[in-house]
Amino acid sequence: MRAITYDRFGPAADVLKLDDIPAPVAAPGEVLVRLHVSGVNPSDIRARAGGRPGVTEPPFPKIIPHSDGAGVIEAVGDGVPSNRVGERVWIWNGQWQRAFGTAAEYIVLPAEQAVALPDHVSFEQGAVLGIPGLTACHAVLGGGPVEGQTVLVSGGAGTVGRLAIQVAAASGARVLSTVRGEKAAATAKAAGADEVFDYTDERLADRILETTGGRTIDRIVEVEFGKNVETNTRIISERGTIAAFGSAKDMTPVLPFYPLMFKAITIDLVLVYILSDAERRTTLANLTDLLDRYALSFQISDILPLEDCAKAHDMIAGGHRAGSVLLKI
The missing domain is CATH 3.40.50.720 (NAD(P)-binding Rossmann-like Domain)
Structure with missing residues (x-):
């Protein structure tokens, strides 16, 4: 699969590269999501640049950045209902304490981290919901x-x-x-x-x-x-x-x-x-209710192709945006 990866901290253009790596496989309790959009956040930029306190080197040999995204479930692991295949979803904590995030064609993660996306909410909007x-x-x-x-x-x-x-x-x-x-x-x-x-x-x-x-x-x-x-x-x-x-x-x-x-x-x-399970459930329920009531609109600044990930990082770092920056996959 196509993915953006890095193996060291540094400027976006120096360390981010378009890579070709094997697609992941859903383990028990997990789902495989074909990503359509990856959301880019300031925390992703800090993580790639080595800006998190006390972190002096990448925690994994190879990292796919970004925690937010949206797409469609293509396969499920044991223990996950098969009727979730084909479900439109948005992602939370895609790359939190994990090596591989959403700047890729596919991601596997625990089933609860792929949340049903209402039909009237686009993948682009869904990629803004996580953080x-x-x-x-x-x-x-x-x-x-x-x-x-x-x-x-x-x-x-x-x-x-x-x-x-x-x-x-x-x-x-x-x-x-x-x-x-x-x-x-x-x-x-x-x-x-x-x-x-x-x-x-x-x-x-x-x-x-x-x-x-x-x-x-x-x-x-x-x-x-x-x-x-x-x-x-x-x-x-x-x-x-x-x-x-x-x-x-x-x-x-x-x-x-x-x-x-x-x-x-x-x-x-x-x-x-790091919300508690109870806090997470409540916040997800509140957010879903707001979406169902058409109470939220989203301001998207730029949608770039996956290969322009470094440009997206620099746009956010430089403050050159008026809304969310996304990668189309």
Whole structure:
């Protein structure tokens, strides 16, 4: 089968190559998926570049990158119902703690990691569900229903942020968002944000509280935890939650401990790769419900052929995109 592989860390163009390797075979409890699309995420770029803390060399002799994708089940292993053959599916954790991910014609993985894709959802959209979709859904709904609450989504024009706005709005919350620039503000508004704020505003906390009439925020979905912790501490409600899925601009933040403690704030660090089984089931059910209700739309920036994988990595690393970057297989 055709696959993108690498065997050492380094720049995308130097280490990623189009390879021809044997197609895998489904073992007991597994499914073989013929992939149509592979989703590319920032975490894939960090993994290929050797940017994960404490990892100094690739964990496997040969790696096929990417955790997200969508396709059709072509074969099943023992113990998996045969009627799953022909099923359209999307993938989660394709390359998490595994050598071979979705940048290939085929993947085998445990049957539960191939989730039924509704007929009205395209393979391209399905390839966005794994990391971005699950992160957005868990960050908003991981603490339970948000109906009647006020949810702030930081970075609402980003891939996860835009989906989080939709999840919160479809779940009955009042949704606020922070962005930068008029185009990003229009994106967040179109996704369902009731109010949008410029995150570079020095009076951001005041602006938010003025807009809410002094009412504090029940839940914050945060893409830059360290950079925004002071603002969030001011605007979060007592017993509120900051659900953070990133902190790239300040990776070793100093916390205002006592202001957070005296509000009894919950800090939920969202890493969808290692959700508990119960959390995974709940998040998958919530995401499937949102898809069935046609509540989510997807912003896709570029679809490139498999052989342009290095270009896709560089586009994401350089910030040259306005939505998800995908590989057509």
